[in-house]
Amino acid sequence: MAATETHAQYVMGETVRLLDGPLQALLHPALPLLVAGVVAALAPPRLRKALLVLAPLWGAWNLLGFTSGDLVSAELAGFELILLRVDKLAFLFALLFHLAALLAGIYALHSDDRMQQVAGLLYAGSAVGAVFAGDLLVLFFFWELLAITSVFLIWARRETASTRSGLRYLLVHIASGVLLLIGAALHWIEFGTLVFERMDLGSAASWVLLLAIGIKCCFPLLHTWLVDAYPAATELGTVYLASFTTKTAVYALARGYEGCEPLIWIGMAMAMFPIFYAVIENDLRRVLGYSMINQIGFMVCGVGLGAGLGVNGAVAHAFNDVIFKGLLFMSMGAVLLRTGRINGSELGGLYKTMPQTAGLCMVGAASISAFPLFSGFVSKSMVMTEAAHEGYVVVWLALLFASAGVFHHAGIKIPFFAFFAHDSGLRPKEAPLNMRVAMGIAALLCIAIGCFPNALYALLPYATDYHPYDTTHVVQQLQLLFFSALAFVTLMLTGIYPPELRSTNLDVDWFARRAAPRTLRVLAAVGGAIWYGVLAGLADVLKVVRSVVRWLHSPAGRLGEPWPTGTTVFWAATLLGLLLLFSYLGSAL
Amino acid sequence: MSAVGTLLAELFAEPGSGWIAAGLLLPVGAALLVALLGWVARSANLRDGATVVVGVASAATVLRLWGPVSSGERPRWLLWSFAPGGHLEFVVEPLGLVFATVASVLWVVTSVYAFGYMRGHHEEHQTRFFCCFAIAIGAAIGVAFAGNLLTLFLFYELLTFSTFPLVTHHQTTAARRAGRVYFGILLSTSVGLFLLAIVWTWWLTGTTDFRPGGILAGTSPGVLVALLLLYGYGIGKAALMPAHLWLPAAMVAPTPVSALLHAVAVVKAGVFSVLKVVTMIFGVDTLRGAMDRVAWGDVLIWIGCFTVLSASIVALRQDNLKRRLAYSTIGQLAYIVLGAAVASQIAAQGAALHIVTHAVGKITLFFCAGAIYVGAHKTEISTMRGIGWRMPFTMGAFFVGSLSIIGLPPLAGAWSKWGLILGASQAGEWLVVATLAASSLLSVGYLLPVVLQAFAPRQGGAAGGEDAGVQEAPLLCVVPLCLTALLCVVLFFWPTPFTDLLSGFAGGPP
Amino acid sequence: MADERGPVVDDEPPMRMREQIVLQVGGRLLTPFILLFALYVQFHGDFGPGGGFQAGVLFAAALVLFGLLFGVDRVQQVIPVSVSEVMIAVGVLLYAGVGVTTLLLGSAFLDYDALSAEHGQHWGILLVEAGVGIAVAATMTRLYYAFGSLHPDSEPAAGEHGE
Amino acid sequence: MAAESVGQGLQQVALSTAFDVHFPALEVVLPLVAAPLCFLFRSRAFARILSAAVAWLTFGVALVLLQKVLAEGTVRYPLGGWAAPYGIEYRVTVAGAWVILVVSLVAALTLLFDSRGSASRLAPERRYLYYSAFLLCLAGLLGMAITGDLFNIFVFLEISSLSSYALIALGRDRRALMASYSYLIMGTIGGGFFMIGVGLLYQMTGTLNVEDMAQRLPAVLDTRTVLVGFAFLLVGLSIKLAVFPLHQWLPNAYTFAPPRVSAFLAGTATKVSYYVMAEVVFVLFGAHFVFTEIGLGAVLMPLSVAAMFVGSLAAIYQADLRRLLAYSSIGQLGYMTLGLSLANVEGLTSGLVHVFNHGVTKSGLFLVVACVGYRTGRTTVRSMAGLGTRMPATSLAFVIGGMSLIGVPGTAGFVSKWELIRGALAAERLWLAAVVLVSSLLAVVYVWRVVEMIYFGRPEGLESLGRDGEPVREAPFSMLLPTLILVAATVVFGLWSDPTLSVARSAAVELLGGAGG
Incomplete structure (x- = not known):
């Protein structure tokens, strides 16, 4: 960042020529993925699949x-x-x-859908471009591309x-982009x-x-697009979606607003x-969306x-979140693929035929719930520690509650309803191999990071000497998880736990889905009524004018018919009189 | 012959003037050639070939002017004295050159497309069509190069007259009614208001010449704002509400006409004129000062914003694709009026760039609408379900064009939207900023559903009957629309020629 | 024009001019003198008040009087329609011809001095006035013929009426 | 005796260019001599050729005269060598030369027009009479513009009027007689008023020469007699000029006259009266007296505006093309008198340039109608239905001429309108400029009615058949040529307006500067 003064010239279509020697042969980091995306658009399925991984x-x-x-x-448009x-x-985000x-590429290997594979590659490329964007305009480009x-x-x-849902999603994101542009x-x-x-x-x-x-x-209040759109995507799409958009936003926040106090409270609320x-x-992917x-x-x-510690925690958690949330979405995707259902009320007992998936899902659940030795544990606590350290007791408590809640709905609810609970009678096949491989890698990473967090810490923007595994922390976390699990079990047994129902929960997206279109429709109707009213009024006025004009000027009218000679003579006399009068008055004055 | 030689020698003696003449006269020559080959020689192929050849030559001559203009020259050609207070004079300056380039280059593309469309559709009177087409382009180039208001007005009217036969091409009762609206609005606004404004300007300043920085400095602010309104509505081609009615009416024309003339030449000539008047008659600084001092100074901005929003909302509710695009055009081109009306240099540049980017985007959309008509015989969006699978290139291009219109990267529209927002922010016109933002969303709302409808999943079983008979449009249609879609992309990555040329064009005298 | 007249109420046929003896005799007596007077006015016009215009009118008046009394056909025996028409043209030509001649002689239009140094004015005026007189007399006569041959009851057949 | 000297004279003519001093006289004498010749020879062919030749000659002479006037100033020609104020003087001013140029041009082109078919009531063997009257009318109109003598103006006025009554009466339609008759009455009243005015002025000044009278008038300007004389002169001319509300003789006259006569009269008759009125107002009495002391503007301006609207509005509803054009003429004359009533250089320039522009345009349009009438046998708006494909050149000519009536830029009509608006602004009347523009929109309506009929109308039933029951074809070349020349002129002089405008401007300057009082 200190190098703002030393600019290198960037020429389109050529290899990036950079400042330091070793980079001269490198492309802009977003290009490999973007180029692969474009190539994949035209490529046969096999090559496309290769590209997804390569x-x-x-x-x-x-x-x-x-x-x-x-x-x-580069200079562009002045x-x-x-x-x-x-x-x-x-760099961390790009990595x-x-x-x-x-991971998503591997997960997508079983599919032949060109649209998803191409979009996924381009999407990832856009995200990489966005995090490397040095100024707001470039950020905007990648932002919209995302x-x-x-x-x-x-x-x-x-x-x-899903088509409608996607349109709403796009609207929201274009609104975001336009705001970004205005902000720029x-x-x-x-x-x-x-x-x-x-x-x-x-x-x-x-x-x-x-x-x-x-x-x-x-x-x-701005969140509805996520829970609206993510569950609407394909099993593969949600995996991609979960990884990039929000994380790019977190990156942008970290870049632009680190240390802005309002964010603490916003974050708490979120x-x-x-x-x-x-x-x-009920929809398990939507549950994951809320989570x-x-x-x-x-x-x-x-x-x-x-x-x-704050930013470090945020970044580290973002890193982990991509992996374990990706893992959870992948497992749900596998379920969706195999059963065609995703509502908690329709699933259950799948562990019998999808044991591997179930296991991997539980690794993800453990990670998100921040079990010790899983990745969530090493990053989430950073934030909470920092909150406590900075004296935000309320925030700390709230985050603690939230952690419990996470365990409750993501850590327990997801695997429980999908793979255990009451037996739905479904006996699907185990997930395809490529999916399991992808999930396996993700799970492995979750555990690896949980066990050896220092590798991750080394990548963080700020130097850190944070140690997650001290006694207090581990014990406190285990207590939390235990009581949370207890609560869930109690609720389930007493039947107080809200049943899984088929329903669409509308929260603030009522505005986007109902109010806004309705307002537009009313506006258009009112405007149209006024417009046509005015037009009709004008037409009436015109009609009157026309009939008067016609009455006067048509061949039957006074001014359009040939006059008898006498009339003209009369006018000649009148005019003469008038002129005489004028001359008389004029000369008299 | 020697007289011709002398004339030519004279023309080319002054640098640039010969190229201006060539740029202007080539379309006229094309019209004559088309008439000759079409009516006398009766050879459709020769005729169409001539159109393309002359079109390319015309575009080349216009492009030839880029060199001198970007190096600061202002080639001029004084043709003759036209009336006191103005001469028939042409001066090439960046803004005009940009418009001329758009018109002449897209003419070639549209011609090719029109061959495909007109033949694919077995239209009658093709010779008349291409003849008027060429004249219209010549008129548009004349508007672009006009060195003063009178010259501009002359070609502005020529454009109206030459496009009338195109609009009413089918000569049906509907065409006649539409022609009345088209002609009535355009002519009455231009004669009743535009001409009055020109005369008033001339009376105030003693000249109608376009000059950098304007000629109206020192006029009282109230008069300036009144004049601005007169120009705004007098230039009816700019389609500010409620003078916009002609544009949807003109959609009865064959699609190539809608494409070129109502996405590029005619409406563009209108907004171009507004922009040129604001920058080179008022002068942005003069106008800014006046707007700040008069209570109703922002009135054109309000009208522009209203036009943008209401046109977009109306577009949302249109089922006829061309009508929807027409309303979209009204809304999008009010951007340019807004860019002119906020009276800031950056906004003016953004507006000028919008002329280019919108032209490329919207012509793609119109091409697609025509291709759909040729390939699928459909005009209503609600009937277009699933046709995208049969017409992937057309609808793909439609998607690209839509994104460009919405103003999303990596498409050209993003640049002009950026310029406009930047300029409006600089001028502190928050209403304009908000309107532009809202319009982006609304344009998503009226453009993308078309694409989604086209790519809607085929419904099992019965689907076979639904899109039976739908096929990709003829090659002559598809190639041009892919080309313009490609241009949308290219212009995103390479807007520099235009932005360099336009940089500072709205500034004061050097 | 015929339809502008009211219906003829008079039962008695109107008395015809040619049956008025007194008028006939008086007219017959007066005609030569009027003609003579016309000629006097014509030629006196060179030197005093008068001239071709008045003379022409007088000349024509004599013919008209005669015609009224004895019928158009009688006058037309003396001056047929064709002659009257030709005379109109000849009169005008005479007048203009003098002017053109002076022009061709290198002087101003109607500059009689060009005709002859001493008598130019004399001849010039004489010819010009003669031309005017002829033209006027012939025109008046022709007009009288035109109206005189109109029968009140007969519709003018389309395509036959020249002037 | 004379043959030799005539020969010498001719030699002189050939040798020296000095002969052009006689051009003012020649301009009038040529048609005047040719008229009786046509009569004498009684040959239609001879008459046609002679009249056309003479018209073209007068056009050439007018051109030379105009050049001469522009170069040397007013050209004076004492008839018979008697100098003014005693003799009758022909005085060619810029304005006069301009008007005779228009008149002779229109005459030349309308006579070039090969009027076929039974366009007039005359039996073919008596058709020479037509040419005779035509030439007389031409001579009268030219004479009005050339002579510098008030009484002479009256004489020529009557010559032209009488011959035009005759010409109009030749129209094939029986209503032509009535039209001619009504015109005759109005024209005679107009002429009579003019005569009375001249008489009264002569009474007070003792002279008939315009310039001489202009010098003597200021001394007696405040007398009632002069005022009354002025009023008579003006009203008399207003009738000839068809100023609203004295315009009603015009529509019928133009509608029922033979086609070429309509074309000729529409392009010339009122224009010459306009010139005479300008001369009376500006040269004889002077703008100061007329506009400042009497305040003529307060009468003429509203009347002009009324004419603009009434004429155009009435034109909208006409079913007959020629009547439509005639009403349009009333509106267009309104523009001209409006320009005059502004009493400034721009206004008068616009009026004078409109003399040319409208003359050319309207004659062209009447010829177009003649072509249509020849082919279809009708001259109704309805008869234009679908002519766009069957008579493309004629149709296009109508469209272009119509545009000139509207005042579309690039046509001659625009030039006049532009100048008129300049005049309105120079007189500090922005509203008047707006009124002019709005009224020209009315022209759009009546022109567009026809244009739509041409290109969108569908002939029904027998309408697709022409005069002789044959399918309608393009008009013959001999009819088309002069029509197209006139129409092309509207475009040429719409774009290349420098010559017309500069002449009109110097004429206006001369008229305004030549005030005697």
């Missing part, structure tokens, strides 16, 4: 050649744009995205409901630069940008409120807590 690897290899401080800028800016934060792309590419994963379901414009006007750096809340630009990022980040929805929700918001709440909170 492109992330190639991208990762390419990525590893970059080091912090690399900067590429603006000096920073296409690439490498630092630890961006994460490649990992996610690889939206466009991802929506195909929803549309790929090819059902009317304001930023440029206020500060004379488009460089995307940390900013203080206060300027108009910063608020607009926060709103833009907040939409993608699922801030409370961690809290989805729990209730998650509990009553996702809850997890992002931790990250947002961490970003709000600021430099050091």
Whole structure:
């Protein structure tokens, strides 16, 4: 970032020429995935499948050649744009995205759907581009690209409901993009630069940008798109969707707003409120969606807590979340693929025929619930520790409650209802091999990170000497989990637990789904009525004017008919008289 | 012959003027050639070949002017004295050159498309069609290169007249009614208001020349705002509500006409004129000052915003694809009026860029609408379910064009939206910023459902009957629309020629 | 025009001019003198008040009077329609011809001095006035013929009426 | 005796260019001599050729005269060598030369028009009479513009009027007689008023020469007699000029006259009266007296505006093309008198340039109608149905001429309108400019009615058959040529308006500067 002064020229279509020697042969980190996406669009199925796996690897290899401080800028449309800016934060996210792309790619191997595979690659590429965007305009480009590419994963379901859902999703994200664009414009006007750096809340630009990022980040009240769209996607699409969009938003928050206090409270709210929805929700992928918001709440909170442990925690948790949430979504995807159902009320007892999937799912559940030795444990606690350390007791308590809630709905509810509970009688096949491989890798990573967190810590933006495995922490977490499990069991046995019902829970997306279209419709109707009223009025006036004119000027009218000569003579005399009068008056004066 | 030689020598003696003449006269020559080959020689192939050849030549001459103009020259060609207060004079400046480039380059593409469409559709009177087409393009180039208001007005009217036979091509009762609306609105606004505004301007300043920085400095703010309104509505081609009615009416025309003339030449000529008047008659700084001092100074902005939003909402409810696109055009082109009306240099540049980007995007959409008509014989969106699977190229291009219109990267529309938002923010016109944002969303709402409808999953069993007879449009239709879709992409990555040329065009005198 | 007249109420046929003896005799007596007077006015026009126009009118008046009394056909025996028509043209030509001649002689239009240094004015006026007189007299006569041959009851057949 | 000297004279003519000093006289004498010649020879063919030749000659002479006037200023020609104010003087001013140019041009082109079919009531063997009257009318109109003597103006006025009554009466339709008769009465009243005015002025000044009278008038301007004389002059001319509400002779006259006569009169008769009125107002009395002391503007301006609207609105509803064009003429004359009533250079320039522009346009349009009438046998708007494909050139000519009536830029009509608006602005009347523009929109309506009929109308039943029951075809070349020349002229002089405008402007400057009082 210090290298802002030293710009390298970036020429389209050529290899990036960078500052430091070893990078000269490298492409822009987003390009491998994007190019692979474009190629895949035209490629036969086999090559496409190869690309799904190879492109992330190639991208990762390419990525590893970059080091912090690399900067590429180009002049485009009269603006000096920073296409690439490498630092630890961006690097970590980029690495994460490649990992996610690889996992999802493997997971997608069984499918032949060109649309999903291409969209997935492009989507991942866009996310990588977004985190390396050095200025707001480039960020906007990738931001919107994320939206466009991802929506195909929803549309790929090819059902009317998902089509509509995708359209809503796209609308929300384009709104976010437009806000980002407006924010960029304001930023440029206020500060004379488009460089995307940390900013203080206060300027108009910063608020607009926060709103833009907040939409993608699922801030409370802006979150509905996620629970609306993710469950609507294909089994494969949700895996992709879960990995990139929100994480890019977290990245943007960390980049622009670290240490902004309001984020702590926003994050707290985000961690809290989805729990209730998650509990009553039937669609298991939607449950995961709410749980996702809850997890992002931790990250947002961490970003709000600021430099050091807070941001580190947020980033680390984002990293882990992608993996374990991906794992959970993958397992649910496998269930969906094999049974065609996803509602908790329709599933159950699948462990009998899908034992591997069930096991892997439980690894994910353990991770998200932050069992010790699983990945969630090593990152979530960072945020909570920092909150306590900074003296936000309320926040700490709230996050504690949220952790319990997570365990409750994600850690227990998901595996329980899907694989155990009452036997639904379904006897599906075990998930395809490629899915199991992908889940296996994810599970392995969850455990690996949980056991050896230092590898992850080394990648974090701030130097850290955090140690998750001290006694207090482990004990406290285990107590929490135990009592949470106890509560679940009690509730289930006493029958107080809300039953799994077929229903669509509308929360604030009532506005998006019902109110907004209705308002538009009413507006259009009222406007139309006024418009046609005015037109009709005008037509009436015109009709009157026309009939008067016709009455006067038509061949039958006074001014349109030939006059008798006498009339003309009369007028001649009148005119003469008039002229005489005028001359008389004129000369008399 | 020697007289011709002398004339030519004179023309090319002054740098640039010969190229201006060539750019203007080639379309006229094309019209003559088309008439000759079509009516006298009666050879459709020769005729269409001539159209393309001359079109390419015309585009080449216009492009030839890029060199001198971007190096700061302003080639001019004084043709003759037209009336006191103005001469028939042409001056090539960046804005005009951009518009001329758009018109002449897209003419070639559209011609090719039109061959496919008209033949695929067995339309009658093709010679008349291509003849008027060429004249219309010549008129558009004349508007682009006009060196003063009178010249602009002359070609503006020529454009109206030459497109009338195109709009009413089918000569049916519907066409006649539409022609009345088209002609009535365009002519009455231009004669009743535009001309009055021109005369008023001339009276105030003693000239009608376009000059960088404008000529109206020092005029009282109230008069300026009144004049601005007169121009805004006088240039009826800009389709500000409620003078927009002609545009949906003009949709009775064959689709290539709708594509070129109502996405590129005619409406564009309108908004181009507004933009040019604001930048080179008012001067953005003069206008800005006036708007700040008058209570109702922002009135054109309000009208523009209203037009954008209401046109978009109306577009949402149209089932006829071309009508929907027409309303979209009204809304999108009000962007340019807004860009002019906020009176900031950046916004003006954004607006100028929007002329290019919208042209490429919208022509793609219209091409697609025509291709659907040729390939599937469908005009209503509700009947287009699933046709995308049979017409992948057409609907793919439609999707690309839609995204460009919405203003999403990596498509050209993003740049102009950025410029407009930047300019509006700079001028502190939050209403405009909000409108642009809302319009982006609304445009998603009215464009993408078409794509979704086209790619809707085929319903089992009965689906076979639904899209039976649907096939990809003829090659002559598909290639141009893919080309323009491609252009949308190219212009995103390579907007620099346009942005460089346009940088600072709205500024004061050097 | 016929339809503008009311129906003829008079039962008695109107008395015809040619049956009025007194008028006939008086007219017959007066006609030569009127003609003579016309000629006087014509030629006196060179030197005093008068001229071709008045003379022409007088000349025609004599013919009209005669015609009224004895019938158009009688006058037309003296001056047939064709002659009257030709005379109109000849009169005008005479007038204009003098002017053109002076023009061709290199002087101004109607600059009689061009005709002859001493008598130019004399001849010039004489010819010009003669032309005017002829033209006027012939025109009047022709007009009288035109109206005189109109029978009140007969519709003018389309395509036959020249002027 | 004279043959030799005539020969010498001719030699002189050939040798020296000095002969052109006689051009003012020649301009009038040529048609005046040719008229009786046509009569004498009694040959239709001879008459046709002679009249066309003479018309073209007068056009050439007018061109030379105009050049001369522009170069040297007013050309004076004392008839018979008697200098003004005693003799009758022909005085060619820029405005006058301009008007005779228009008149002779229109005459030349309408005579070039090969009027076939039974366009007039005359039996074929008496058709020479038509040419005779035509030439007389031409001579009268030219004379009005050339002569510098008020009484002479009256004489020529009557010559042209009488011959035009005759011409109009030749129309094939029986109603032509009535039209001619009504025109005759109105024209005679107009002429009579004019004569009374001249008489009264002569009474007060003792002179008939315009310039001389202009010099003497200021001394007696405040007398009742002069005022009354002025009023008579003006009203008399207004009738000839068809100023609203004295316009009602015009529609019938133009509708029922033979086609070529309509074309000729529409392009010339009122224009010459316009010139005479301008001369009376600006040269004889002077703008100061007329507009400042009497305030003629307060009468003329509203009447002009009324004419603009009434004429155009009435034209909208007409079923007959020629009547439509005639009403349109009333509206267009409104523009001209409006320009005059503005009493500034721009206004008068617009009026004078409209003399040319409208003359050319309207004559062209009447010829178009003649072509249509020849082929279809009818001249109703309805008869234009579907002619776009069957008579494409004629149709296009109508469209272009119509555009000029509307005042579309690029046509001659626009030039006049532009100048008129300039005049309105120079007189500080923005509303008037707006009114002019709005009224020209009415022209759109009546022109467009026809245009729609041409291109969208579908002939029904027998309508697709022409005059002789044959399918309607394009008009013959000999009819088309002059029509197209006139229509092309509207475009040429719409774009290349420098010559017309500059002449009109110098004429206007001259008229306004030449005020005697």
